[in-house]
Amino acid sequence: MPEYKIAPSILSADFARLGEEVETVLSAGADWVHFDVMDNRYVPNLTIGPMVCQALREHGIEAPIDVHLMVEPVDDMIRMFADAGANYITFHPEASRHPDRSLQLIRSLGCKAGLALNPASSLDAAKYVMDKLDMILLMSVNPGFGGQKFIPSTLAKLREARRMIDASGFDIRLEIDGGVNRDNIADIAAAGADTFVAGSAIFGTADYAEAIGALRSSLG
Numbered sequence: 342m343p344e345y346k347i348a349p350s351i352l353s354a355d356f357a358r359l360g361e362e363v364e365t366v367l368s369a370g371a372d373w374v375h376f377d378v379m380d381n382r383y384v385p386n387l388t389i390g391p392m393v394c395q396a397l398r399e400h401g402i403e404a405p406i407d408v409h410l411m412v413e414p415v416d417d418m419i420r421m422f423a424d425a426g427a428n429y430i431t432f433h434p435e436a437s438r439h440p441d442r443s444l445q446l447i448r449s450l451g452c453k454a455g456l457a458l459n460p461a462s463s464l465d466a467a468k469y470v471m472d473k474l475d476m477i478l479l480m481s482v483n484p485g486f487g488g489q490k491f492i493p494s495t496l497a498k499l500r501e502a503r504r505m506i507d508a509s510g511f512d513i514r515l516e517i518d519g520g521v522n523r524d525n526i527a528d529i530a531a532a533g534a535d536t537f538v539a540g541s542a543i544f545g546t547a548d549y550a551e552a553i554g555a556l557r558s559s560l561g
């Protein structure tokens with residue numbers, strides 16, 4: 342069985358109490374912290390930057406921080422988030438003029454490198470950079486907002502991405518992001534995902550441990 346990781350998206354957390362929210366969700370059994378960065382240019386929303394990532398580290402958060410960049414351009418943000426304590430840094434290929442170079446930049450700064458693909462984007466963007474990838478993130482909603490509905494065609498895309506990863510022989514995680522919940526996570530895992538972002542399905546409930554437990558038990 343793959344080593345599944347559950348990564349709550351802090352986009353749905355209470356930003357007024359962010360440190361406490363992150364502590365609570367990690368004690369409730371989360372593996373990673375999914376950190377959505379939006380610039381009101383690449384996506385029509387604006388969220389948080391490297392200072393908040395650094396503040397979480399200074400607050401004592403030691404879990405892996407999985408930074409999902411929805412910004413353009415990406416290279417300055419990659420440098421700033423690597424400095425701020427990110428572990429994974431994932432960007433959308435169309436937001437970088439030279440995605441291959443941006444992937445190399447992430448690894449050169451000691452972080453794991455990921456490529457994020459929107460629902461309508463082909464897997465081709467990953468095809469020739471498999472050797473430079475630690476993660477492929479498939480968006481199962483259009484980027485910009487939490488709380489949207491999972492787009493079902495992503496299941497076929499996950500199966501195709503899983504085949505590509507297995508055929509490559511590289512150690513690449515396959516992350517799904519958007520609309521993941523206790524009712525669809527088993528199908529998503531069966532299609533090949535091993536890393537699950539969930540925002541509203543966790544932070545939208547009163548009991549994070551129950552929510553994470555339900556996601557995990559659906560994984561079998």
Ligand SMILES: O=C(CO)[C@@H](O)[C@H](O)COP(=O)(O)O
Nearest residue numbers: 484485487488519520540541
């Ligand atoms: O990157 C994004 C949205 O752009 C995600 O990480 C969402 O924040 C996930 O939230 P839910 O769909 O699970 O509520």
Ligand SMILES: [Fe+2]
Nearest residue numbers: 350377409518
């Ligand atoms: Fe995300």
